[in-house]
Amino acid sequence: MSSPRPGTALLAMAAALALVGCSNKDSSAPAPGSSTGSGERTVLIGHAAPLTGPQSHLGKDNEYGAKLAIEELNAQNLTIGGQKVHFELQSEDDQADPKQGTIVAQKFVDAKVNGVIGHLNSGTTMPASKIYADAGIPEISGSSTTPAYTKQGFKTAFRVMANDEQQGRALGTYATHQLGAKKIAIVDDATAYGRGQADEFEKGAKAGGATIVTREYTNDKATDFKAILTKIKSTQPDLIFFGGMDAQGGPMAKQLKELGLTAKFLTGDGGCTPEFIKLGGAATEGQYCSLPGVPLDKMPGGPAFRAKYEAKFKSQIQLYGPYVYDAVMVLVDAMKRANSVEPAKYLPEIGKTDYPGVSARIQFDAKGDLKDGAISFYQARAGKWVFQETLGTTSAQP
Numbered sequence: 001m002s003s004p005r006p007g008t009a010l011l012a013m014a015a016a017l018a019l020v021g022c023s024n025k026d027s028s029a030p031a032p033g034s035s036t037g038s039g040e041r042t043v044l045i046g047h048a049a050p051l052t053g054p055q056s057h058l059g060k061d062n063e064y065g066a067k068l069a070i071e072e073l074n075a076q077n078l079t080i081g082g083q084k085v086h087f088e089l090q091s092e093d094d095q096a097d098p099k100q101g102t103i104v105a106q107k108f109v110d111a112k113v114n115g116v117i118g119h120l121n122s123g124t125t126m127p128a129s130k131i132y133a134d135a136g137i138p139e140i141s142g143s144s145t146t147p148a149y150t151k152q153g154f155k156t157a158f159r160v161m162a163n164d165e166q167q168g169r170a171l172g173t174y175a176t177h178q179l180g181a182k183k184i185a186i187v188d189d190a191t192a193y194g195r196g197q198a199d200e201f202e203k204g205a206k207a208g209g210a211t212i213v214t215r216e217y218t219n220d221k222a223t224d225f226k227a228i229l230t231k232i233k234s235t236q237p238d239l240i241f242f243g244g245m246d247a248q249g250g251p252m253a254k255q256l257k258e259l260g261l262t263a264k265f266l267t268g269d270g271g272c273t274p275e276f277i278k279l280g281g282a283a284t285e286g287q288y289c290s291l292p293g294v295p296l297d298k299m300p301g302g303p304a305f306r307a308k309y310e311a312k313f314k315s316q317i318q319l320y321g322p323y324v325y326d327a328v329m330v331l332v333d334a335m336k337r338a339n340s341v342e343p344a345k346y347l348p349e350i351g352k353t354d355y356p357g358v359s360a361r362i363q364f365d366a367k368g369d370l371k372d373g374a375i376s377f378y379q380a381r382a383g384k385w386v387f388q389e390t391l392g393t394t395s396a397q398p
Helices: 006-019 055-077 097-112 122-135 164-178 190-205 225-232 246-258 274-286 301-313 321-339 341-352
Strands: 039-047 083-093 115-117 139-140 157-159 182-189 209-219 239-243 266-269 290-293 373-379 384-391
Touching: 006 039, 006 225, 039 055, 039 097, 039 321, 055 083, 055 301, 055 321, 055 341, 083 097, 083 266, 083 301, 115 321, 122 190, 139 321, 164 190, 164 239, 164 266, 164 290, 182 190, 182 225, 190 209, 190 239, 190 373, 209 373, 239 246, 239 301, 246 266, 246 274, 274 373, 274 384, 321 341
Parallel strands: 039 083, 039 115, 115 139, 139 157, 182 209, 182 239, 239 266, 266 290
Antiparallel strands: 290 373, 373 384
16 A cells, blocks of 8 residues: 555644544534623533543443533523523543543633533542642532542532541441451552542441451552452451452452452442442352442432433443532532622532532532531342442431
């Protein structure tokens, strides 16, 4: 095959680069902050999550929750600050990578977004949050649980689910009291999320009287855990806790059974998904997970949300979709109360939120954490996560 002419090659390269630079955003829509011919003002909401790679099913779940909220808000034909508004979602792929997370954050700042929903992972949320704070752009995460996120003191940082201090204590209590664990092995994926959750679980487990027989580490790209599990097997634990996501948790549970370990397996919200059961297969039967909040069917708007979500996207809710939906609604609720879409004007209203969300009654403490976060526990039975009980309290309605 002959080489293309230089001019043709340059044109092709330019076209390819233009395509790479595009985000998941309607290019025909007006610029943020501008008015359409009908007098509408475009309000741009940024959303960040891994949309490619092993966590893309979770990222799309988050994106779907945000899209559903945006669609419903636009159907309300809202007027804010005396002008009709049209909400637009700019969704970006941060690849669950901290460096890419900061690139996405700067992209949102340059686009002059009116607010940000995300990021999904604690490891991307943390570095990105500094960029939003410096720009004065409110950020509400529906899934980042590391306590460090809100402990930075940024006035722009909020989350609508319990953090890992709350979840870790509950996990430790559940492991030692409800499951009766005395000898516990801990594995984490060395991310801000996995390590942080494992740290809090260890505190809770020790407080419950358990002995930590070993603590091991992997990473969020690994799929072979047999060396770690073989080492763990020699310590004869009665429970193994994994801090990490379902892409590692599912295969780990499967390999645990292959090596003949009889220890119970417990993981946090990152593994509390249908994908965990799909990846782990029959080995997940009888294993346990936790999820901040109450089960979807017990959420004040849960059943209705499930019906709308599944009808629109023809897929099953993975994990954080309801929380991200609530995050968008809380952001816009603050805009309505401030009668402004300008970040500096509506930001003070976010901290005063008292919103009856799908997931819970949403109120924030002084740091931006959800007040009174409950933690629910599930057991895998016949290929599904089955609710066991809820620890902590959460108010459904005002």
